[in-house]
Amino acid sequence: TRVAVLISGTGTNLQALIEQAKHPSSAAEIVVVISNRPGVQGLKRASLAGIQTRVVDHKLYGSRSEFDSTIDRVLEEFRVELVCLAGFMRILTGTFVKKWNGKLLNIHPSLLPSFKGVNAQKQALQARVRITGCTVHFVAEEVDAGAIIVQEAVPVLSGDTEESLCDRIREAEHRAFPAALELVAGGAVELGEDGHIAWKSQS
Ligand SMILES: Nc1nc2ccc(CNc3ccc(C(=O)NCCCC(=O)O)cc3)cc2c(=O)[nH]1
Numbered sequence: 001t002r003v004a005v006l007i008s009g010t011g012t013n014l015q016a017l018i019e020q021a022k023h024p025s026s027a028a029e030i031v032v033v034i035s036n037r038p039g040v041q042g043l044k045r046a047s048l049a050g051i052q053t054r055v056v057d058h059k060l061y062g063s064r065s066e067f068d069s070t071i072d073r074v075l076e077e078f079r080v081e082l083v084c085l086a087g088f089m090r091i092l093t094g095t096f097v098k099k100w101n102g103k104l105l106n107i108h109p110s111l112l113p114s115f116k117g118v119n120a121q122k123q124a125l126q127a128r129v130r131i132t133g134c135t136v137h138f139v140a141e142e143v144d145a146g147a148i149i150v151q152e153a154v155p156v157l158s159g160d161t162e163e164s165l166c167d168r169i170r171e172a173e174h175r176a177f178p179a180a181l182e183l184v185a186g187g188a189v190e191l192g193e194d195g196h197i198a199w200k201s202q203s
Pocket residue numbers: 085088089090091092093094097106117118139140141142143144145146
């Protein structure tokens with residue numbers, strides 16, 4: 001399966017996906033990395049791995065739909081079949097999400113539906129939960145509300161700071177995202193007609 005990864009920054013999740021796709025048994029081939037910001041470390045990671053990169057700078061577009069349709073053109077140019085949002089920080093328009101429905105994966109640093117939106121880790125600390133985690137989900141138009149594919153629980157430890165909790169959640173992200181990518185790229189899991197996850201029965 002031809003995969004694109006969309007990034008906005010360092011791309012630590014991108015690195016985990018690159019490592020996963022390197023396995024000969026992987027069903028995923030990352031064919032392009034697209035960043036909405038120039039010069040970010042994730043672009044260097046992609047180049048080092050021999051993956052083609054594109055920058056679609058959202059500041060150069062008059063509207064969200066023009067930005068999204070430029071992204072779409074790059075995806076079509078590379079005959080992309082699956083898109084992973086790895087720290088991609090631009091909200092995508094409904095038109096784009098509808099076209100790529102069931103082909104768009106995102107990772108969120110909490111156990112959705114808890115703690116949607118930005119600074120999810122800080123929300124968990126402030127709520128004094130004992131367990132949080134990360135969620136890989138299909139992207140729906142409503143932010144952080146898509147069908148859940150994989151989750152991993154992460155304990156909140158006494159004395160945790162936002163930084164120590166972020167680090168521990170990030171380690172879980174680097175397991176959960178590659179696992180979800182393989183499930184979807186390998187056809188074990190898809191987004192059903194009813195908008196829920198469908199596990200394809202192994203023949
Ligand atoms: N429609 C749709 N698109 C998304 C785009 C990115 C992400 C990644 N997670 C994200 C979740 C939230 C944000 C956010 O609120 N950023 C501040 C506003 C930035 C802006 O003005 O664009 C960004 C990415 C998730 C979604 C999603 O669930 N649905």
